Amino acid sequence: MGFLALGVNHHTASVEMREKIAFNTERLLTLFEQTKQNQNLNNMVVVSTCNRTEVYALTEQPDDVLHWIAQSNGIDVNTLLRHVYHYENVQAMTHLMRVASGLDSLMLGEPQILGQIKSALALAKTSDNVSPQLNRLFEYAFYAAKKVRTETAVGEHAISMGYAVAQLAAQVFSHVSQLTVMIVAAGEMNTLVAKHLAEMGVAKMLICNRTRAKAEHLAQELSTRVDVEVIDFDQLDANLARADVVSSCTGSLHQVIHYAAVKQALKQRKYQPMLLVDLAVPRDIDSKVEQLDSVYLYGIDDLQAVIDENLSQRRQAALDAEVLVSQLASQFVINEKVQQAGEEIQHYRDYAEQQRIRELEFALQQLKKGADAEQLLTQLSHRLSNKMLHIPSKLFREAAKAEDPAHYEWLKDTVQSVEAHSREAKKNKYE
Known part of the structure; x- marks a missing residue:
């Protein structure tokens, strides 16, 4: 087949x-x-x-x-x-x-x-x-x-927004397993971000969405991989200090994360670093927060530039x-041919064993009837030799008639190699 x-x-x-x-x-x-x-x-x-x-x-x-x-x-x-x-x-x-x-x-x-x-x-x-x-x-x-x-490096460079955010978090923080992540808006983009970060093994995920049911649905998806907590949207500022990483993508016409809120969160965190990722257009995060010490702010354009470069490297x-x-x-084809050859060799060995047993049984029966042992052994060797050489002889004839002379030469070289090994084995036996 x-x-x-x-x-x-x-x-x-x-x-x-x-x-x-x-x-x-x-x-x-x-x-x-x-x-x-x-x-x-x-x-x-x-x-x-x-x-x-x-x-x-x-x-x-x-x-x-x-x-x-x-x-x-x-x-x-x-x-x-x-x-x-x-x-x-x-x-x-x-x-x-x-x-x-x-x-x-x-x-x-x-x-x-x-x-x-x-x-x-x-x-x-x-x-x-x-x-x-x-x-x-x-x-x-x-x-x-x-x-x-x-x-190869075909899978080493981030070429999706979700994966890029996760890799960015790994670069900014040395211990990903200790991070708390806040997901602001549970849309398609942020869902991918959340899944990538969960797969990386972050410690906790806070999901903040205007519609609580949608946040709870995402939380249920992630709950088998990470500790998840749903917070109401009006509690965003109050929980901001808990987050090491914030990914926001609301689609709102107005900013939802303000300079004053981030400044206050940093103070509560005793100025431990924060990574803020703004995937929204218009932007969700006040660009002035970039001026704050210990804050890393990345927008969608920043990530897209990284993705374009990474895609080039992947290509x-x-x-x-x-x-x-x-x-x-190519190696697979060779392996299949070797395996097939092994099966054919085994078939030929089985055939040879059947012929050997048949000839041996015939010879033993003749000995019991009083046949001459020397003559019987001579006949046995001739019959066995003829039967064993029938198939190789047929292959030689077919190869000689074939249009491709390389097959005939290969068979001839194989026989010569067998003869050489036989002579070497015989020589070693008597040395």
Whole structure:
């Protein structure tokens, strides 16, 4: 069976199209159950995220996979064909490694996709939809992703606002695990900031939002990773001194964090440093607070400049990563050939052992009937030699008739190498 990668992503399809062919966990489990009897659809993994839906399968009929995606989502197959890409064998393996490494992501080098692929593999396994061979392909892709992450800088530079704020906090403060963070407004931008800081292991998170229900919803999301407290918006100034890091993004037409409030907070903190990040336009934080000692103020333009520079560095690192993935793909092909050769060698050894046992049993029977031992051994050696040489002789004849002379030369060199080893072993035996 060939290895197939088939799907759509943010490069080939609009959001509307990607939404039409997205799969959720419950539906996939049902679909996997339905495909168990189809040998062309019972060995596959489906990766479905907001930016891509891809099927990785070992199958003899790639068209069956294409039609399965179309039928499962009620889409005309010809419409799907205008957006879908597909790769086979080595190209499919290379694509999987690139995706797992974050090289094919909308946000270059992002690490989340690796976890999403691992989850997709685990889901397919729960439905007995993954053979050992398919599992080995994915494990190698995970190995490649780890190599890319550790041997290149493709994931080292912040290229999202949320991640940039988290990295900034790590640069300003030496002990991230002791930080208290205040999130002012629980919108999309600040939600990402909060999640990144929670993943870094800050000590406490204060969430301040005009609508308390929205703040409590975010608090519930974060509660498994960090100690969270929700405070009312009118209590912002009163709690400002508790925060080492403040990230504000309200969308208000007026400033919400004033010079006097920050000055008072610093006094209460005995002038321990504060990092203030203003992600809002118009700005939430009075720019004059930058004049205060022990205050670090960063605006959205400051962070965007950092992100642009980091993205440039990631793109440069991605070139190294692409080379590494190409090398690993070549190594994978070699490994597969070696493994296949090992299996063929084992088959030939099993064949040889069967012939040996058969000839030995025949010879023992003849000895019991009184046959001449010397003559019998001579006949045994001739029969065994002829049977063992039949397959190599056939290979030589086929290689000689082939258009590619390199294969014949390789066989000839192999035989000469075997003969040389045999002579050396015989020499060592008598020395």
